[in-house]
Amino acid sequence: MPALAYGNAPNRARLAELDPGKLAGRGRFGLTLRKLLRMAPKQLVGLLGARQFLMRKPAPLIPHRAGPNDSPLPKTYPAVVHYLFDREDTAGMRKAAMRQGVTSNDLLARDLFLAIAEWRMRQNIDDDGSWLRMMIPMNLRTADDRLMPAANMVSSVFLDRRGPDFADPDRLLRGIHEEMDLIKRLRLGFTFIFSTAICRRFLGGLEKKVRADKCTISCIFTNVGNLLAHVPLPRRDDCIVAGNVTLEDADFVAPLRPYSCVTIVVALYARKLGVTLHYDPRPLTEQQANDLLETYVRRIHDSIIEVR
Numbered sequence: 001m002p003a004l005a006y007g008n009a010p011n012r013a014r015l016a017e018l019d020p021g022k023l024a025g026r027g028r029f030g031l032t033l034r035k036l037l038r039m040a041p042k043q044l045v046g047l048l049g050a051r052q053f054l055m056r057k058p059a060p061l062i063p064h065r066a067g068p069n070d071s072p073l074p075k076t077y078p079a080v081v082h083y084l085f086d087r088e089d090t091a092g093m094r095k096a097a098m099r100q101g102v103t104s105n106d107l108l109a110r111d112l113f114l115a116i117a118e119w120r121m122r123q124n125i126d127d128d129g130s131w132l133r134m135m136i137p138m139n140l141r142t143a144d145d146r147l148m149p150a151a152n153m154v155s156s157v158f159l160d161r162r163g164p165d166f167a168d169p170d171r172l173l174r175g176i177h178e179e180m181d182l183i184k185r186l187r188l189g190f191t192f193i194f195s196t197a198i199c200r201r202f203l204g205g206l207e208k209k210v211r212a213d214k215c216t217i218s219c220i221f222t223n224v225g226n227l228l229a230h231v232p233l234p235r236r237d238d239c240i241v242a243g244n245v246t247l248e249d250a251d252f253v254a255p256l257r258p259y260s261c262v263t264i265v266v267a268l269y270a271r272k273l274g275v276t277l278h279y280d281p282r283p284l285t286e287q288q289a290n291d292l293l294e295t296y297v298r299r300i301h302d303s304i305i306e307v308r
Helices: 020-025 033-055 087-099 104-122 169-185 189-202 206-210 286-306
Strands: 079-084 132-139 154-161 219-226 239-242 262-269 272-279
Touching: 033 154, 033 189, 079 286, 087 104, 087 272, 087 286, 104 132, 104 154, 104 169, 104 219, 104 286, 154 169, 154 189, 262 286, 272 286
Parallel strands: 132 219, 219 262
Antiparallel strands: 079 272, 132 154, 262 272
């Protein structure tokens, strides 16, 4: 691949090389028969989680009926609100997680659950014991897959919580940490992959499940990590510089699904944590979306302050 020079970028600057040949095996996830057999005992735990997934009936963040798939999108779509923490608070959030023996992702997921519960209460949504289900994409790439984009080796895990779980924030955080740690240790990110394969072949087809008129996920939460960390361009104050252009902020927008009227992406760029909330403007107003984002940001600030 030839060197790509941008403005005052050094001639040696190159984009990361990818191997298109890797795409041929993206649906196999590097799993051989031997690896599958070794994983089988651990996946039994995942089957218990799959059973809970099917038995529980999660609620959307706000009660509504999803429109037909071919319904026209509103003029305000995509509807996005964004907040950028400063570097001091970003570092404080990471320190808060470390001092409590959890990951930043655990802490951010906990605070999102608490923010949603508080926000739903302000919307006068009756808490009838319904489950709130958070979908979290999980990167399944190994060292052998480093030349393949992460989007081709991704799965999802799910966190279910309801009203009584939000009464004790510390216990909620510990529970999320233990659950995510178990998922990582037993590689339960593959449970979703195996479940969709079974559904496609034996349970009436995946399309039927996907198009079912019911809520299966309350919201989507994804942490994409350190954005553009390996881009080989000059930096000024940790921001990428290309000629006379400085990239001061960057954010990602996750897609929406029927009844999942909110997706939240957190990302780190230039040592600042950004939070992007993408919402469906049909069931949610801009004021409600801003209120939810502000509530989430305040919860994160509270977590930072508690350990200072």
